[in-house]
Amino acid sequence: MKSWNNKAWFLVLPVLLLVAFSAIIPLMTVVNYSVQDSFGSNEFYWVGLEWFQEVLSSERFHNALMRNLLFSAIILLIEIPLGIAVALAMPRRGWGVSVCLVLMALPLLIPWNVVGTIWQVFARVDIGLLGYSLTQLGFDYNYTQDTLDAWITLIVMDVWHWTSLVVLLSYSGLVSIPPAYYQAARIDGASRWAVFRYIQLPKMRRVLVIAVLLRFMDSFMIYTEPFVVTGGGPGNATTFLSIDLVQMAIGQFDLGPAAAMSLIYFLIILLVSWVFYTVMTQQDADAESGRGHS
Amino acid sequence: MARIVLNNIAHRYASSATAAGAADSYALKPLSHVWEDGGAYALLGPSGCGKTTLLNIISGLITPSQGQLLFDDTDVSHLPTEQRNIAQVFQFPVLYDTMTVAENLAFPLRNRRGSNKLGNADIKKRVDDALVMLGLEHLAHKKARSLTADDKQKISLGRGLVRTDVNAILFDEPLTVIDPHLKWQLRTRLKQIHREFGHTMIYVTHDQTEALTFADKVVVMLAGEVIQTGTPEELFRHPQHTFVGKFIGSPGMNILSCELAGDEAIVEGCRFALPTRYPALSGNIELGIRPEFIRLVDTGKGAPVIVTAIDDVGHHRIVRALLGRQLLDIVVAEGVAIPANPGVVFETGSIGIYQNARLVSASFAEKTT
Incomplete structure (x- = not known):
């Protein structure tokens, strides 16, 4: 059998070109900037890995990275269990199904900046329904001045916006479980918890891998909502990597460090996603290799 | 173990209730029947004749539209499945994927609460017995999901067999996914187990060979109705209905x-x-x-x-x-x-x-x- 066919490569060429223009060339431009310093508009000097060293050792980067990690961790810890819980509570048949699905899909249909604007106004203490009510009820709430309030506002907003995604994914996993599993569990006298632990959770595992990956990547790359709601403040309290990056690249026009930071940012997301994926699909791999020996 | 009495049991699925009153809308027509304690029964009939409905009524997965169900002298019509102490094996293997084979077998025993609760030593002994019974000793500590369809179905059978005190074991076409040459083996094994432990067994099938080789008594169903009950010999010699005559033999x-x-x-x-x-x-x-x-x-x-x-x-x-x-x-x-x-x-x-x-x-x- 022929393992190499030169003509076949012509068929792949259009895709290669598309990917080149959409991903590889822009990425190489960033790589290009990250190893050079620029003066004026067109003078570039080779600086090697200097920008990488600078970014990696800067406290500003460390702080933003920590904020990102904390934010993503909180988001995953809230949205995944909450999403599963809501999916479990949703009806499986009847008119309630469509109602629930439409309600769940609604937040997902709203553009990011609109979500940001909605919450920016909603949480304002002078005219926002939420902010005003909280203040009137005696809470000392002001997201523009208090770090904790700003974080809570962003987290609640993200939970409101994105838990639906986890719900829909979990729900799709739940409805695909054949009824015989629930029947067998009743025959075996399993408790509600055992049904969840040994049937529903394992059967949802594949969609949960997707949910965790999507929610991690999205929350780690969050930009629009904090930009609209808090603008990174108060102080630097909600300045995430993405906001910091934009300030550096466009605000201060430090193209070199910004490019180096983009690459580091990109590699972190890639690495963490890979770790999640490997850990969560480990079981499948074990089962596959086990089949060979049995 | 118990004698199971069906007293004028009938069932209509909700979707067909619009045709209320029409006799055809019954998935199971009014039926009275006694399953003697320790009997090996086969429930034989074409697909869609109400066999599975009847089985699910006995195990409580379906609540019948009318009638009364007795285990010995106790009315269990309104008891949930969990409290009926019935084992049921389904057409396709049902496994708890994340557990090993031994854990799967132990699962129904570990779920027991209160006075029925078993010690770890008892559970281990019963699981070991079941493993030997089914010839699965070498797989005891494998993850259940990695097994072949045959072995998976054996585990489903095993989860019924570990519970030595069940009122009845119900089989819903359990050998559908099993290789033909293994079907004989497993059926023989089930007969052995029946002789040894004397469980009441009800075996649903649409295959006459399976029914006649497994059962002491065969119950033949057609269109939601039991048309004859008898030994294989009686069904052969004296069919009560032309369908039995054509279906058997x-x-x-x-x-x-x-x-x-x-x-x-x-x-x-x-x-x-x-x-x-x-x-x-x-x-x-x-x-x-x-x-x-x-x-x-x-x-x-x-x-x-x-x-x-x-x-x-x-x-x-x-x-x-x-x-x-x-x-x-x-x-x-x-x-x-x-x-x-x-x-x-x-x-x-x-x-x-x-x-x-x-x-x-x-x-x-x-x-x-």
């Missing part, structure tokens, strides 16, 4: 439309002697005779038939012949010559007369004439 019973004339039946103008006199009956009258009880005789004797085909199935041959316009199957032993233009003779004692598909009993016939 290979080939099935010959069912010929006929007219009655006292102690003779007239089929296509040929007269056949009957074991007793029958009164004049209305409706659709048919004569049933098994292919095994028809003899081919030389030209000029018996009722003349035209042979259309001869199938050699090894230890005997099946002759397909036309009696007038009606087809007959005749079993002819190996080595017996088949005449060129034969006639047929029916063994009088083996003839049954059916009115609207149901057997007219000989005693009824005698009484009314």
Whole structure:
């Protein structure tokens, strides 16, 4: 059998070109900037890995990275269990199904900046329904001045916006479980918890891998909502990597460090996603290799 | 272990309730039946005849629209499945993927609460016994998801067998996914287990071989109704319904439309002697005779038939012949010559007369004439 066919490569060429223009060339431009310093508009000097060293050792980067990690961790810890819980509570048949699905899909249909604007106004203490009510009820709430309030506002907003995604994914996993599993569990006298632990959770595992990956990547790359709601403040309290990056690249026009930071940012997301994926699909791999020996 | 009594049980699925009142809308028509303690029953019938519905009513997965269900003398009609202590094995293997084989088997035992709770040593012993029973010792610590379909289904069976004190074990076509040569083995194993432990077992199938080899008593269902209950021998010798006659046996019973004339039946103008006199009956009258009880005789004797085909199935041959316009199957032993233009003779004692598909009993016939 022929393992190499030169003509076949012509068929792949259009895709290669598309990917080149959409991903590889822009990425190489960033790589290009990250190893050079620029003066004026067109003078570039080779600086090697200097920008990488600078970014990696800067406290500003460390702080933003920590904020990102904390934010993503909180988001995953809230949205995944909450999403599963809501999916479990949703009806499986009847008119309630469509109602629930439409309600769940609604937040997902709203553009990011609109979500940001909605919450920016909603949480304002002078005219926002939420902010005003909280203040009137005696809470000392002001997201523009208090770090904790700003974080809570962003987290609640993200939970409101994105838990639906986890719900829909979990729900799709739940409805695909054949009824015989629930029947067998009743025959075996399993408790509600055992049904969840040994049937529903394992059967949802594949969609949960997707949910965790999507929610991690999205929350780690969050930009629009904090930009609209808090603008990174108060102080630097909600300045995430993405906001910091934009300030550096466009605000201060430090193209070199910004490019180096983009690459580091990109590699972190890639690495963490890979770790999640490997850990969560480990079981499948074990089962596959086990089949060979049995 | 218990004697299971169905008292006028019937079921209608919710979606068909719109046709309320129509007898056809029943998935299971009103039925009373007793499953004796320790019996090995087969529930036989074509797909969609209500076998699974009946099974699920016994285990409590379905609440019947009407009727009463007793285990011994206790009314369990309203008890949830969990409290009925019933084991049920489904058509396709159901496993707890994240558990090992041994953990899967232990699961129903570990779920017990209160006075039924078992110690770890007891659980381990019962699981080990079940593993040996099913020949799965070498797989005990493998993850269940990595096994073949055969072994998975054995584990599903095993989860029923570890519970030695169950009221009954219900099998819902459990060998569908199993390789043919393993089916025999597993069925034999189930019979052994039945002899050893004396569980009440109800085995749903649409395969007559499976039903006849497994069960002491076979319950035949058709369109939501039990049409006959009996030993394999009884089903073969005295089918109460033309469906039983056709469904059991290979080939099935010959069912010929006929007219009655006292102690003779007239089929296509040929007269056949009957074991007793029958009164004049209305409706659709048919004569049933098994292919095994028809003899081919030389030209000029018996009722003349035209042979259309001869199938050699090894230890005997099946002759397909036309009696007038009606087809007959005749079993002819190996080595017996088949005449060129034969006639047929029916063994009088083996003839049954059916009115609207149901057997007219000989005693009824005698009484009314």
